[in-house]
Amino acid sequence: MEQPISIQIRLHLERFEPLVSLQQWEQQLLEAGLQRAAACSSFIGRVRAGQANASSASAVIALELEHYPGMTEAELQRIAESVGKRHGALACLIEHRVGRIAVNDAIVCVAVWADRRGPAQRCCQELLEELKHNAPFWKREWSADGSSQWIEGNTPL
Amino acid sequence: MGSSAPGSIRIRLFASLREQAGWAERQWLLEQPTTAEELWRTLELPGAMDAVRVAINQRFASAETPLQNGDELAFLPPISGG
Numbered sequence: 001m002e003q004p005i006s007i008q009i010r011l012h013l014e015r016f017e018p019l020v021s022l023q024q025w026e027q028q029l030l031e032a033g034l035q036r037a038a039a040c041s042s043f044i045g046r047v048r049a050g051q052a053n054a055s056s057a058s059a060v061i062a063l064e065l066e067h068y069p070g071m072t073e074a075e076l077q078r079i080a081e082s083v084g085k086r087h088g089a090l091a092c093l094i095e096h097r098v099g100r101i102a103v104n105d106a107i108v109c110v111a112v113w114a115d116r117r118g119p120a121q122r123c124c125q126e127l128l129e130e131l132k133h134n135a136p137f138w139k140r141e142w143s144a145d146g147s148s149q150w151i152e153g154n155t156p157l
Numbered sequence: 158m159g160s161s162a163p164g165s166i167r168i169r170l171f172a173s174l175r176e177q178a179g180w181a182e183r184q185w186l187l188e189q190p191t192t193a194e195e196l197w198r199t200l201e202l203p204g205a206m207d208a209v210r211v212a213i214n215q216r217f218a219s220a221e222t223p224l225q226n227g228d229e230l231a232f233l234p235p236i237s238g239g
Contacts, residue, residue, distance in 0.1 A: 008195025045239055065238070066172050067233065071215035096238065108239050128239055138172035150173035152208075152235040154229075 006034060006091040006113075008142040009076045011067065011098050018044045018095065018109035025093045025111060030092055038111035039092050041120035045108040047101050057145040064148070065098045065107065079130045085125035089114045095130065100142070102141040163225025168196065174234040177203040193230055194220040208235055 008025060022042055030036060045112050049061030080092040090111040101107060110127050114120035131137075139151040169182045178200075178228060183195040193211040197220070198208065211220045 008170075052179070053191070066168075067238075068171060068212070068215070071212060071231070074215060110193055132239035133236060135238050136171070136216075136236060138234065139237040150234070151172070151237045153239070154237060 003082065003090070005089055006032065007077060007080045007084065008093045008095075009073055009080065011073065012095060015102075015105055016095060016097065016109075017067045018106045021095050021109055022094070022111055025091075026036065029113065034091065034113075037115065037120075039114050039117045039120035040111065041114075041117070042093075042109065042111035043124055043125040044106055046063055046127075047103045048108050049103050058143050058147075059153055060141045060143045061103060061144050063101045063107070064140040064142060065083045065101060066098075066138045067098045072136045075135045076131060079127065079135060083126045083130055084112070087112075087119040087126070089119060090121070092127060095125065096131070096135075096137070098137075106118060111153070126131075164225050166226070166230055167205045167228065168200075169231040170202075171231065172234050174202070174204075174209065174232055187224060187226060190223055192221050192223060193218070193232070195225075196230070197232065202232065209233060210236075 006029060019140045041097050047063050074095050080094055082114050084092045093111040095109040097107050109123055112120050112127065114123060142148045142153060165184050165186050167181050167182060168185050170180065175181050177205050194206065195208045206220065210233040212233060213222055214229050
């Protein structure tokens with residue numbers, strides 16, 4: 001019989017520490033009665049530091065993440081259910097920042113529990129790609145001189 | 158819902174699109190059956206609609222879906238999360 005996937009979605013309005021999130025998530029899964037999975041894959045994305053050759057005025061000092069309250073959470077849930085099921089995952093975690101985020105701070109944390117490394121890693125990668133393309137989030141880069149620019153599209157893999 | 162009787166919908170814009178248009182949301186009277194695609198032209202929203210996705214009641218939808226009284230229509234510029 002097919003086991004339901006445990007899914008946790010969380011948006012953070014303030015800075016979060018992904019390693020703490022991962023530890024808490026695993027603890028909650030164990031407390032809920034799940035057996036520790038043989039394979040766990042995770043990804044943490046952080047705000048990239050400004051480019052070395054950029055002038056100090058145009059260097060990016062922060063990102064701003066806008067979302068569509070309600071729809072963003074619902075899309076993340078749908079993505080986790082669909083991708084998790086396709087890969088036979090046991091549990092999926094998606095945590096994402098919104099608001100203004102400083103350089104080096106975490107933007108996103110995705111993690112998957114599965115029976116084997118293949119599904120765990122593939123599911124984790126697909127979750128990330130799906131959310132980057134299909135969950136309503138919009139990034140704006142803020143520069144040291146106070147100017148800002150909306151980013152349309154994603155960075156290369 | 159589901160009737161063609163006159164009513165209104167809520168229209169929402171996000172991120173770059175909101176700033177270019179200069180407004181975030183408005184109510185729109187549905188005097189006749191219409192779609193997101195037709196409203197995009199009527200409202201003279203900036204840029205090409207090709208790059209924009211449509212959500213109706215917080216689900217992705219076709220721009221040709223007939224809008225119903227009480228719907229929440231959103232125009233979403235290109236997504237850039239993660």
